[in-house]
Amino acid sequence: MRPGPTRQAVGQARDILSTFRLFFTPEIEDIILEMTNLEGVRKYGARGDGNGCGGDDDHRHYADDHEDHDRDRGGRWKAMDSTDLRAYVGLLILAGVYRSRGEAASSLWDAESGRTIFRATMPLKVFHAYSRLLRFDDRQTRAERRAAGGGDKLAAVREVWDKWVERLPLLYNPGPDVTVDEQLVPFRGVPGQQHCTRAQQHCTQHNTTR
Structure with missing residues (x-):
């Protein structure tokens, strides 16, 4: 078995999107969409329940409980679809490419000093809403x-995690120069998001690299 990308990976990686979807499969995408929309409806109600939220992009995905004008508009959750999810994940990847760790999201969206692609992709309020509500499971049955x-300490991400682990051997054959190690990562909040402070350096999430 030759180390490196498998024939399946090489044959199906035609462009950026097809390569991304080798890892972020439709099955994984469907789970995240279903669970995120379930959480969104629980928190804000389905769009069409009561008064709609109009056509304002800044309010079309959620109602901000802290702003009276949003409550007056009767904001409701607009279901996230695959385009929304890919756009959100793409912005997270771009933030990493730009080495934006520790940089406030508001600065990335700033009209003068920010980056145009962030503002063009989605409003900052929508990005914040997705960041708060993104889920990998039904929290009520967790x-x-x-x-x-x-x-099971991975109950919040178990289904997605198992599909991810099953997928990796189909795409890459490890060679002799592979390091198997473990790392303790400071963690608090929603799975997939990392929040670190000096006081939180005692780690609460145990990641194993295989």
């Missing part, structure tokens, strides 16, 4: 699934 799995 405790039950965690208990059924013998205290």
Whole structure:
């Protein structure tokens, strides 16, 4: 078995999108969309329930509980679709490319000092809404699934994680120069997001690189 990308990976990687979807499969995408929309509807109600939120892009995805004018508009959750999700993930990747760790999101969207692609892709309020509500499972059944799995610490991401792990061997053959190690990562909040402060350097998430 030759180390490196598999024949399947080489044959299906035709462009940026097809390469990305080798890892971020339709099955994984569907789980994230279903669970995120479920959380959005629970928090804000489905669009069409009561008064709509109009055509204002800054309010079309969610109602901000802290702003009276949003409540007056009767804002409701507009279902995230695959285009929205890919745009959101793309902005996260771009933030990494631009080495924006620790940089406030507001500065990335700033009209003068920010980057145009962020503002052109989605409003900052929509990005914040997705960041708050993005889910990989149904949180209301998480405790039950965690208990059924013998205290599964990955219950919040288990289904997506298992599909990801199953996918990787199909795309890459490891060679002799592979390091297997483990890392403790400071973690707080929504799975997939990392929030670190000096006081939180005692790690609460255990990541293993395989």
